[in-house]
Amino acid sequence: MASSSSARSSYWLVSGLALVLGAAIVNQAEARAFFVFGDSLVDSGNNNYLTTTARADSPPYGIDYPTHRATGRFSNGFNIPDLISQQIGSESPLPYLSPELRGQKLLVGANFASAGIGILNDTGIQFINIIRMYRQLEYFHQYQQRVGALIGAGKAKRLVSQALILLTVGGNDFVNNYYLIPYSARSRQYNLPDYVKFLISEYKKLLMKLYNLGARRVLVTGTGPMGCVPAELAMRSTNGGCSAELQRAAALYNPQLECMIIEVNRKIGSDVFVAANTHRMHNDFVRNPQAYGPYNGLGLCTILSNLCPNRDLYAFWDAFHPSEKANKIIAQQILTGSAQYMKPLNLSTIMALDSRT
Numbered sequence: 001m002a003s004s005s006s007a008r009s010s011y012w013l014v015s016g017l018a019l020v021l022g023a024a025i026v027n028q029a030e031a032r033a034f035f036v037f038g039d040s041l042v043d044s045g046n047n048n049y050l051t052t053t054a055r056a057d058s059p060p061y062g063i064d065y066p067t068h069r070a071t072g073r074f075s076n077g078f079n080i081p082d083l084i085s086q087q088i089g090s091e092s093p094l095p096y097l098s099p100e101l102r103g104q105k106l107l108v109g110a111n112f113a114s115a116g117i118g119i120l121n122d123t124g125i126q127f128i129n130i131i132r133m134y135r136q137l138e139y140f141h142q143y144q145q146r147v148g149a150l151i152g153a154g155k156a157k158r159l160v161s162q163a164l165i166l167l168t169v170g171g172n173d174f175v176n177n178y179y180l181i182p183y184s185a186r187s188r189q190y191n192l193p194d195y196v197k198f199l200i201s202e203y204k205k206l207l208m209k210l211y212n213l214g215a216r217r218v219l220v221t222g223t224g225p226m227g228c229v230p231a232e233l234a235m236r237s238t239n240g241g242c243s244a245e246l247q248r249a250a251a252l253y254n255p256q257l258e259c260m261i262i263e264v265n266r267k268i269g270s271d272v273f274v275a276a277n278t279h280r281m282h283n284d285f286v287r288n289p290q291a292y293g294p295y296n297g298l299g300l301c302t303i304l305s306n307l308c309p310n311r312d313l314y315a316f317w318d319a320f321h322p323s324e325k326a327n328k329i330i331a332q333q334i335l336t337g338s339a340q341y342m343k344p345l346n347l348s349t350i351m352a353l354d355s356r357t
């Protein structure tokens with residue numbers, strides 16, 4: 001992000017997050033663009049425009065959103081991309097399929113995510129018409145051509161290389177593929193450790209494609225504690241505990257994802273990809289609610305329950321997706337988390353580094 005030299009020098013006099021955020025808001029006109037790729041955890045409404053059952057465009061979704069309307073976000077309020085936009089001092093990028101995404105709005109960025117998709121092309125086939133990862137990347141290319149026509153190819157290229165990107169995908173490759181039905185095609189083809197290896201190698205191809213499309217700062221989240229989401233507790237748990245099999249999957253997958261990211265960065269020679277340990281972030285407040293004050297994650301808003309009167313008391317909003325309160329805790333860790341949560345650096349460090357270049 002370009003900043004004036006006075007903003008730059010004062011940064012070193014008064015360090016700290018407040019100033020970084022303040023500068024971002026002052027420079028709103030030139031706030032960095034933000035792009036989002038992935039699944040329902042980050043979809044802000046693309047699926048509203050598709051013929052699919054994977055959608056969140058009717059009540060009670062959005063009940064705590066500023067408009068109190070369902071927008072397509074799989075949350076009672078803001079989702080993680082919204083909260084990251086707020087952190088970088090920018091408005092939320094529109095879904096790529098939104099007809100309102102044109103003209104100056106394009107410069108904010110775009111959200112390409114689509115609920116139901118996975119790393120693999122065959123994940124989420126039951127949702128029929130969704131935007132799979134390769135298609136999301138094609139749309140990103142198309143987006144760049146549209147922005148190029150608006151502000152010139154050189155500026156468009158810079159907008160992309162200076163942008164922040166969030167990529168959240170992978171959970172569906174387990175719950176909506178490998179474990180979708182007993183003896184699924186993928187589970188007959190691979191045992192779990194080999195399936196995880198296969199996923200990681202396919203994921204690596206996606207990261208390289210994103211890099212080749214000009215991405216230079218990409219937050220990559222791991223899967224959350226999949227075995228503990230209310231849907232899995234209802235379907236698989238015999239004693240009220242988390243599904244051991246899905247917890248095993250997450251335990252195998254997340255560390256390998258981090259290793260792959262570090263390896264890709266080494267190959268590129270730069271910290272382009274940043275691993276966000278969302279599993280640890282989520283587990284913290286599911287396991288240790290006391291540490292999170294009155295807004296604990298103790299009670300699960302189960303699929304059998306009616307709408308919970310105070311959504312801030314729950315870690316999960318629906319059968320799979322975190323509540324706005326949980327999203328806020330995760331977004332805060334992305335911003336300021338230690339190396340246990342953010343490898344090799346957190347978003348506040350990224351913003352400070354990038355504002356100097």
Ligand SMILES: *[C@@H]1O[C@H](CO)[C@@H](O)[C@H](O)[C@H]1NC(C)=O
Pocket residue numbers: 121134202
């Ligand atoms: C997934 O689809 C894309 C494009 O449609 C293709 O290039 C890619 O090879 C496919 N991946 C696998 C593992 O089949």
Ligand SMILES: *[C@@H]1O[C@H](CO)[C@@H](O)[C@H](O)[C@H]1NC(C)=O
Pocket residue numbers: 017335336337338339342344345346348349
């Ligand atoms: C993350 O951010 C905080 C500032 O909010 C900083 O003190 C800390 O060192 C950072 N951690 C890493 C690993 O970058």
